[in-house]
Amino acid sequence: MTALLFCFGCSESADRALDEADLHFAGFYADYLVQSGVDESSSEQVTDLDFDTLDSLLGDHELSINQFNQLTRRYQDDPLLWKKVLQQVRRNLEQKSSGEER
Numbered sequence: 001m002t003a004l005l006f007c008f009g010c011s012e013s014a015d016r017a018l019d020e021a022d023l024h025f026a027g028f029y030a031d032y033l034v035q036s037g038v039d040e041s042s043s044e045q046v047t048d049l050d051f052d053t054l055d056s057l058l059g060d061h062e063l064s065i066n067q068f069n070q071l072t073r074r075y076q077d078d079p080l081l082w083k084k085v086l087q088q089v090r091r092n093l094e095q096k097s098s099g100e101e102r
Contacts, residue, residue, distance in 0.1 A: 025071050028061040030092035
């Protein structure tokens with residue numbers, strides 16, 4: 001019975017579309033990767049972003065630090081949702097690299 005409930009929860013998460021907060025987080029995370037240099041092929045020189053830059057990035061994506069923390073906890077509890085967010089981050093990065101910023 002427990003396995004059935006667990007699988008039901010998994011399929012529910014897998015079918016669920018990203019909500020507005022998830023999309024804001026994905027936008028923030030993509031921009032964070034770009035600004036820190038993590039998205040570049042030669043990631044030898046990764047930049048640590050300071051608090052003001054991170055705070056500005058959060059604001060640009062309409063996220064507070066509390067919302068950010070709530071979302072990260074939600075993603076820790078729901079790996080399938082985290083996977084969907086990362087797929088959105090990848091799409092955002094692809095759009096940025098092709099010059100199609102939204």
